[in-house]
Amino acid sequence: MERNWADLLPELLGSCSQGLCPNDLSAFRAVCRSWRSAAVEESSDVPWLMLADKKGKRCREFFCLQCQRVHKKFMPEVKARRCFSSRGWVLTIGRDWELHMLKNPMSRGSHIINLPNLNKFPNIEVENLRRYYHSYGAFINKFVISDSPTTSPDFRVMVTYYYNARLGLWKPGDEEWTKVDHPSSFNFDVIFYRGCFYALNANGHILRCDVNGPTPSKAQVVFEMPRDLLGLEQMYLVQSTTGSLLVVSRRGQYRPRGTFRFHVFEIDLVAQSWRGIKTLKNSSLFLGWNSSFSLEVDEKHHIKPNCIYFTDDFIDNSRVTKDGGGKDMGIYHLQDGTIEPHFQGKSYSHYSPPLWIEPNF
Numbered sequence: 001m002e003r004n005w006a007d008l009l010p011e012l013l014g015s016c017s018q019g020l021c022p023n024d025l026s027a028f029r030a031v032c033r034s035w036r037s038a039a040v041e042e043s044s045d046v047p048w049l050m051l052a053d054k055k056g057k058r059c060r061e062f063f064c065l066q067c068q069r070v071h072k073k074f075m076p077e078v079k080a081r082r083c084f085s086s087r088g089w090v091l092t093i094g095r096d097w098e099l100h101m102l103k104n105p106m107s108r109g110s111h112i113i114n115l116p117n118l119n120k121f122p123n124i125e126v127e128n129l130r131r132y133y134h135s136y137g138a139f140i141n142k143f144v145i146s147d148s149p150t151t152s153p154d155f156r157v158m159v160t161y162y163y164n165a166r167l168g169l170w171k172p173g174d175e176e177w178t179k180v181d182h183p184s185s186f187n188f189d190v191i192f193y194r195g196c197f198y199a200l201n202a203n204g205h206i207l208r209c210d211v212n213g214p215t216p217s218k219a220q221v222v223f224e225m226p227r228d229l230l231g232l233e234q235m236y237l238v239q240s241t242t243g244s245l246l247v248v249s250r251r252g253q254y255r256p257r258g259t260f261r262f263h264v265f266e267i268d269l270v271a272q273s274w275r276g277i278k279t280l281k282n283s284s285l286f287l288g289w290n291s292s293f294s295l296e297v298d299e300k301h302h303i304k305p306n307c308i309y310f311t312d313d314f315i316d317n318s319r320v321t322k323d324g325g326g327k328d329m330g331i332y333h334l335q336d337g338t339i340e341p342h343f344q345g346k347s348y349s350h351y352s353p354p355l356w357i358e359p360n361f
Contacts (some may be wrong), residue, residue: 015027045300047286047293048357049342050090050105051313052349053080053327060105062357064345066302070345073105073184077112082352084143086291088359091143091159093118094312101157103150103190104357113149114176120176121168122163125284141315144193144291146211158197160187167199167209169217182207182219188235198222200237200247204230207268223269234313238292241283245269248287253314256329261337275347279334280306288329289355308332309342311354318350325353 001223033111049063051070052075058076063069077100081092088104097118103111118124118139123290142160149172157170158180167180169290172218185201189202192198204225210216225247236248251281252260264285284297284303288311297303312318318325326348347354 010357047305047359048355049354050083050085051343051347051354052324053078053352055080056308061347062105063345065342066300068302074077075102075105077102078105078352079205080351083139083355084289084291084358085355086144087148088321089145090357091140093113093140099147099260101145108268115157115170116174116176121166122177122179124162138283141185142190142291144190144197146197155191156197158190158192158209160190160199164188164273167197167219169197169211171211176349178217180209180217180219182209183221186198187314189237191237191239193239194243198237198245200225202230206237206245206247206269207303218223223267223272225274229263229265229274236287236292238285238287238294240266240280241294241296246277246285248273248285248292248308250287250310253328258312259310259330259332259339262310262332262334264334282306284309286358289353290358293356293358295359304331304333306334308334309356311356313353313355318353322335323348324350328356 025211043123046064046066051061052062052115058074058079059072060075060078062071062073078090078092081094082356084091090105092100092102099117101113101117140159140161141164144158153170153172160166165184167182167187167190168177169180170177172192182199183205185203185205185354188199188200188202190199195212197211199207199219202209204227205221206223208222209217209219210257229249232301233253234250238246238248240246247265247267250259252258262324265274266277267274282305283294284305284307285292285294286309295303299303310330312325312327314328329341329343331342334341
């Protein structure tokens with residue numbers, strides 16, 4: 001007796017669709033109408049690793065941590081463009097100086113937002129912009145959005161630019177970028193935390209920019225890290241899964257063998273205090289060219305707890321090494337300091353190395 005797979009109970013189909021990665025869920029929905037209606041809503045709690053740009057290819061490859069497979073998606077909008085990510089959105093920058101924001105590439109449907117071009121940043125001469133852009137491959141080094149544009153029309157965008165020495169702000173309707181006034185220094189990272197943008201500079205200052213306050217284009221120092229805690233290479237700001245503010249120090253990027261250690265600190269802005277963190281318990285951090293984020297993990301995620309998942313965000317690796325950036329990636333275990341790979345293949349690029357896409361559907 002032949003079985004009609006379309007007549008399976010909706011409860012059974014719904015149960016079968018749970019736990020599928022977005023790519024497999026799309027295939028599940030495509031089987032027939034009854035399977036599509038019974039499938040769970042498209043969602044993902046697992047980050048995707050957007051692999052390096054391949055010259056001449058209009059598709060981009062993504063590595064799924066959940067199913068441990070590489071998936072392809074037709075994305076001509078990112079061809080030969082440098083990419084960053086924040087809250088599931090991808091910022092692209094091309095040699096035409098144009099900037100675009102793309103909705104989470106692994107979600108259904110498309111949404112593109114055009115931002116002011118690179119020559120719309122204040123006090124930047126075009127000749128200097130051209131020299132910097134072609135010698136370093138990127139004018140922008142960090143990108144973060146306050147909210148998802150699909151859920152909040154009043155979202156804001158902040159970037160670090162021009163040797164990471166400046167902060168730029170944009171909101172829908174602006175034709176140019178706004179320069180944020182702040183103490184002059186190299187900026188390691190920037191995030192959106194509890195209604196404000198926060199940046200961390202090389203002097204160990206944590207800066208706050210309240211875009212809804214009386215001085216939306218000014219950042220003020222709200223915390224100073226002790227000098228002996230400062231990393232000499234790269235540092236990150238991350239919001240933990242419990243809502244606290246973390247500073248992460250990364251060591252080894254300048255060495256031939258790459259990253260070998262991370263240190264994590266919890267910052268209390270109210271008490272003006274800090275403490276070292278030895279364990280992330282049942283959560284993990286994701287660092288790199290993306291806006292840093294944390295996730296609480298469980299068995300179905302296939303993500304290891306108490307770990308730091310990192311990608312190669314040292315720009316010199318992308319610029320001057322033979323194969324480009326993408327070698328210095330892995331999973332750092334806070335418990336014992338060991339490092340293992342999260343992606344077994346090779347994915348290198350001089351222009352657009354791998355980066356994490358935060359789950360946000």
